[in-house]
Amino acid sequence: MQLNFKKTGSGSPLIILHGLFGSADNWFSIAKELEKDYTLYLVDQRNHGDSPHSDVWNYDAMVEDLLELVDSEGLRKFYLMGHSMGGKTAMKFAVEHPDRVEKLIVADIAPRYYPIHHxxxxxxxxxxxxxxxxxxxxxxxxxxxxxxxxxxxxxxxxxxxxxxxxxxxxxxxxxxxxKIEEVGKSLNEGEKFEGPTLFLAGGNSNYIQQSDLEDIHEHFPAYEIEFVSNAGHWLHAEQPAAVIQEIRRFLK
Structure with missing residues (x-):
């Protein structure tokens, strides 16, 4: 599937994936700061934003969509970031295509299963x-x-x-x-990305808990985690300056 995306900035490529019910537009304010240092790809995932609709909606399909996009753009290696559902897509892509991901950033989601809560x-x-x-x-x-x-x-x-x-x-x-149950699915046992990985967690969110750290380490042994103070699940909207600071620190 050919996804809709917005490309801006210059420098090393950084792909950003939005969460459930969101779109690429959710990241515009962050992009205005990061485009000074990176070529940003703000992506609408399938069934969201201006990307096509499909009856097929799961992480396998979303990973294939992303692979098609980066191949069509000639991106051999890149930074990859995703929030919530987008974080699950990013994690799944990284464990399946580890040679393509320079560094991975996961915003307020863990690799575990989440019960339906929407x-x-x-x-x-x-x-x-x-x-x-x-x-x-x-x-x-x-x-x-x-x-x-x-x-x-x-x-x-x-x-x-x-x-x-x-x-x-x-x-x-x-x-x-x-198909809402698809959004909460976990990574499979044994799937692993050994590259540098940053988990950003909202300090007021319950999406990433201390009990998740062992599971995170199992899948992402080179991980680090930062808790963003005074932020819930939509940490990039609530504390954009702190999120930008952490992204820059980790990617540099």
């Missing part, structure tokens, strides 16, 4: 009647019945677009809803 978000998104709403405020009002936090609603509604027929989702909501 039911409320999915119920809220599916409750929005696209053929009935007249404005984004109408969509927000419906979503607010399920999600009280305005910041989360604003993030989710970035995937609401408009065409000549009215409002449409950029995300492939039916497939994501049907």
């Amino acid at each position: 039911q409320t978000i999915l119920a809220g998104l599916n409750s929005i009647k696209l053929d009935q709403i007249k404005s984004r405020k109408d969509a927000d009002d419906q979503l607010a019945q399920y999600i009280s936090e305005i910041g989360i609603r604003q993030f989710l509604l970035k995937s609401l677009s408009r065409d000549s027929n009215g409002f449409v989702w950029k995300i492939n909501l039916p497939v994501i809803t049907e």
Whole structure:
């Protein structure tokens, strides 16, 4: 699958993968700082952003998508970073193609299995009647019945677009809803990337816990971990300066 991506900056290539319900746009503010030192590839993963939709949605497919992208761009070796679902894709790519990844950065996700925990978000998104709403405020009002936090609603509604027929989702909501268990799947036993790896964890997030460190070491023996203070799961949005600082330190 030919993924949509935005390329900016100059220097060594750094590929960034967004998380579930997100898009390449989530990383624009980070990119504005890092493009001074790196050629950035901000990627829309399948069923997200402006990339194609498909009934096939799992990490094997997303790894193949990324491989097709880097091959088409002639990238032999590169830095790779992913957040949440994108972090799982990045980890899976690194263990399958270790010769292609110079350094790996994983933002607020561990290689373990995560139980389904997006039911409320999915119920809220599916409750929005696209053929009935007249404005984004109408969509927000419906979503607010399920999600009280305005910041989360604003993030989710970035995937609401408009065409000549009215409002449409950029995300492939039916497939994501049907196959949501795919996003929580773990790496397979024995899969290993021995290159330098940085895990960035939100200090207020529960996605990476002390109990995960043994599992992380098993898959990524050359890992280091940094906890970003005053940040939850969306650490790059909550503490961008700290995240940029850690990325620069690790890649240099």
